[in-house]
Amino acid sequence: MLVVFSSDRFLKTAAKLPANQQEKLADLLETLRKNPFDPQLHTKHLTGKLSGLYSFRITRDWRVIFRFLSPQEILLVNVDHRKDVYR
Secondary structure (H helix, E strand, O other), X not given: XXXXXEOHHHHXXXXXXXXXXXXXXXXXXXXXXXXXXXXHHOOEEOOHHHOOOEEEEOOOOEEEEEXXXXXXXXXXXEEEEHHHHOO
């Protein structure tokens, strides 16, 4: 199982999520620990200025940005609405 770390930015933005999104995020983080490319997450490799980062879906409208620190470690970078998270 992977070790998952959270950045200060991630913790701050996750605390502002609606309660139902926070619950879903908690469930999906367990899935992420087991397999970051589980189809349920819809994990995508990002390009451009976000090259080297990945995203996964909480719901259709909410995304988490993360990166691999090592093959066994992930850093959660940000969580936000899809219209804002990639800026």
